[in-house]
Amino acid sequence: MVSQGVDRSESPAAGSAGSSSGILAEAQRRRSFAVISHPDAGKSTLTEALALHAQVIDSAGAVHGKSGRRGVTSDWMEMERQRGISVSSAVLQFSYRDAVINLLDTPGHGDFSEDTYRVLAAVDAAVMLLDAAKGLEPQTLKLFDVCRSRKIPVLTFVNKWDRPGREPLELLDEVEQRIGLRPMPLTWPLGIAGELKGLIEVATGEYTKFTRAAGGATRASAEVVAPEVVAADEPQFWSTAQDEIALLEEIGAQFDEKEFLAGTATPVLFGAALSNIGVARLLDALVDLAPPPSEREDAEGRPRALDTPLSGLIFKVQAGMDRAHRDRMAFLRINSGRFERGMVLTHAATGKPFATKYAQAVFGNQRTTVEEAFPGDIVGLVNANALRPGDTLYASGPIEYPAIPSFAPEHFSVARCADAGKTKQFRKGIEQLDGEGVIQVLRSDRRGDQAPVLAAVGPLQFDVVAARMESEFNAPIRLEGLPYQIARVTDEAGEAALSSQSECEVLTRSDGVKLAVFSNKWRMDVVIRKFPDVTFAPLLAGTVTD
Known part of the structure; x- marks a missing residue:
C-alpha cells in the first residue's frame, strides 16, 4: 500500500505560500537528493527502505528475483523486474517529519550513466551507497566525480553490514585516500560485518539494538540499550567499538557542517537496507544535514533567487511508465518561485507557451495531481511532447539554465523496422525515444x-530500445551493429573531408549537431593529422563513462 501526496497542513507558510517569505519557507522544507552507487550495492532496496521508514508504504520489496519478493516500487519497467537491475531513474516524493522529500533513484548500471548525470542536475545532495564487502568500485568513483564537479554534498551509507565484509576503518581510509573526502562517522557498527549487533551513535555513545523483521519486508524493531548492559552482553565487540570510536576522535573525524556542505567531507552511516537497519537514522540525517534548495545559476552564470517568478529545468522525459497511461511525462525540477497547476509557462528553447493543466506528483510509477510546488520539488508534466532533457521553463523574465550535455557514444547500430507494415509506428517510436x-x-x-x-553509451541501451519499441509501439526492430567506437563533433568542412575516407563517416544528430564517428582511436588520429584545419571536438568529457 502506498500513501501518496505531500501533506502541507503543517507548512510554516500555510496561507501565504505565494508570498516571497512563503516561498522561501517552503523551500527550506525541501530535501532533494539522489542515491548513487555501483550496480548491486543495494540502491533500489535502500530507496524503498527509506520510503518504508517514512511510512508512505507499509511493506518493502527487494529487487525481483531475490528471495522471491516483489519488485521495488521505483523499478517500474518490465525489463527492470525481469533482470533485477535499475535501468531508468525514478522519482519518489513524500513527507517525513516537517520536510518534503524528493528522492531520485538512479540507474546503477554503467550503460545508463547519462540518465544518472541528468538526475544529478536536479538534486541538492546525494547518498553514496557503498557495499561493505566491495567498498569503492569504478562506477561509484565516476559518479562521485560528477557530484564533485557539480559541488553536490555527499552522505555515505555503508550497506550490507549484515553480511561478511571489510573492516570499517579500512573502508573509511579508502574513501579518504581514493576520492579525497574526509569521513565523519555519525554511527558505528557493533560487531564485524556479517555479525551486526547494533549501531552506536558516535556523538552521544547511545547504542541501538535491532531485531530484523521476517524477510525484511517491514521496519526492523529498534531498542535503545544501556551501555553497561551491552558491555556485559558483548564485551569483545563493545571494547573493539569503543577503541575505534576513540581513535576517530583522536584523528579529528567529528562532524563538521561547513566541510560537508563544501563537499570536502562526508558524514558516514552504517546499516543494512535489506534488513531495514540504520535506514531511519539515514533518513533523519538527510532531513537534518542535507541542504535545502539554493540559488541556481543560469546559462550566463547569474544566480536566480528562490523567490523570483517560477523557473525550472527539465532533467528527464519518460513515456510508458504505466500501461494505463500512454502519455509522455517530463520531469521538471523547480528552481525558483511557486508552481501552480494550470499556469502557462514559456519554453525557453522555442519561446512557445506550455500549459501545465496536467501536472502530477510522482511516486515510482504512481501519480497524483499536484496543485502547487516549490523550489526543490519535482513535478511531472504530462503530454510534454515538445520538451527534452535540458530544457528550461519559466513564468516571466526570460531565463535559460545550462543545458545538460550529451555523452560521447561508444556503441552504434543501424535500426530497421522488422515489419514493413509498421513503418509509421517505427518512426514514431524512434522519435519519442530520441526525445x-x-x-x-x-x-x-x-x-x-x-x-x-x-x-x-552502453550496449544495454539497445536492449531497452528494442524492448520498448516492441511493447509500446508494436514495432519490432532489427539492429545491425556498426564498427565505430569513437565520436567527435565536427561541421560541414569535416563532413566534406570524411566523405572520401574509410572506417569513418559523419552522421547528424536530431539537434543538428554533426558527429564524426571512427572505427578506433588510431583511425581518428590519422584523420586528424591529415586534416589539421578541420574541427573534431570531443563531446562531454567522459566523467562517468571512461
Missing part, C-alpha cells in the same frame, strides 16, 4: 529515415 534521451539518434543521406543509426 526522451533514451538513445541518441543519428541520420545520414546515405541511409535515410528508414535506417537511423542509434548511438549509445
Whole structure:
C-alpha cells in the first residue's frame, strides 16, 4: 500500500505560500537528493527502505528475483523486474517529519550513466551507497566525480553490514585516500560485518539494538540499550567499538557542517537496507544535514533567487511508465518561485507557451495531481511532447539554465523496422525515444529515415530500445551493429573531408549537431593529422563513462 501526496497542513507558510517569505519557507522544507552507487550495492532496496521508514508504504520489496519478493516500487519497467537491475531513474516524493522529500533513484548500471548525470542536475545532495564487502568500485568513483564537479554534498551509507565484509576503518581510509573526502562517522557498527549487533551513535555513545523483521519486508524493531548492559552482553565487540570510536576522535573525524556542505567531507552511516537497519537514522540525517534548495545559476552564470517568478529545468522525459497511461511525462525540477497547476509557462528553447493543466506528483510509477510546488520539488508534466532533457521553463523574465550535455557514444547500430507494415509506428517510436534521451539518434543521406543509426553509451541501451519499441509501439526492430567506437563533433568542412575516407563517416544528430564517428582511436588520429584545419571536438568529457 502506498500513501501518496505531500501533506502541507503543517507548512510554516500555510496561507501565504505565494508570498516571497512563503516561498522561501517552503523551500527550506525541501530535501532533494539522489542515491548513487555501483550496480548491486543495494540502491533500489535502500530507496524503498527509506520510503518504508517514512511510512508512505507499509511493506518493502527487494529487487525481483531475490528471495522471491516483489519488485521495488521505483523499478517500474518490465525489463527492470525481469533482470533485477535499475535501468531508468525514478522519482519518489513524500513527507517525513516537517520536510518534503524528493528522492531520485538512479540507474546503477554503467550503460545508463547519462540518465544518472541528468538526475544529478536536479538534486541538492546525494547518498553514496557503498557495499561493505566491495567498498569503492569504478562506477561509484565516476559518479562521485560528477557530484564533485557539480559541488553536490555527499552522505555515505555503508550497506550490507549484515553480511561478511571489510573492516570499517579500512573502508573509511579508502574513501579518504581514493576520492579525497574526509569521513565523519555519525554511527558505528557493533560487531564485524556479517555479525551486526547494533549501531552506536558516535556523538552521544547511545547504542541501538535491532531485531530484523521476517524477510525484511517491514521496519526492523529498534531498542535503545544501556551501555553497561551491552558491555556485559558483548564485551569483545563493545571494547573493539569503543577503541575505534576513540581513535576517530583522536584523528579529528567529528562532524563538521561547513566541510560537508563544501563537499570536502562526508558524514558516514552504517546499516543494512535489506534488513531495514540504520535506514531511519539515514533518513533523519538527510532531513537534518542535507541542504535545502539554493540559488541556481543560469546559462550566463547569474544566480536566480528562490523567490523570483517560477523557473525550472527539465532533467528527464519518460513515456510508458504505466500501461494505463500512454502519455509522455517530463520531469521538471523547480528552481525558483511557486508552481501552480494550470499556469502557462514559456519554453525557453522555442519561446512557445506550455500549459501545465496536467501536472502530477510522482511516486515510482504512481501519480497524483499536484496543485502547487516549490523550489526543490519535482513535478511531472504530462503530454510534454515538445520538451527534452535540458530544457528550461519559466513564468516571466526570460531565463535559460545550462543545458545538460550529451555523452560521447561508444556503441552504434543501424535500426530497421522488422515489419514493413509498421513503418509509421517505427518512426514514431524512434522519435519519442530520441526525445526522451533514451538513445541518441543519428541520420545520414546515405541511409535515410528508414535506417537511423542509434548511438549509445552502453550496449544495454539497445536492449531497452528494442524492448520498448516492441511493447509500446508494436514495432519490432532489427539492429545491425556498426564498427565505430569513437565520436567527435565536427561541421560541414569535416563532413566534406570524411566523405572520401574509410572506417569513418559523419552522421547528424536530431539537434543538428554533426558527429564524426571512427572505427578506433588510431583511425581518428590519422584523420586528424591529415586534416589539421578541420574541427573534431570531443563531446562531454567522459566523467562517468571512461
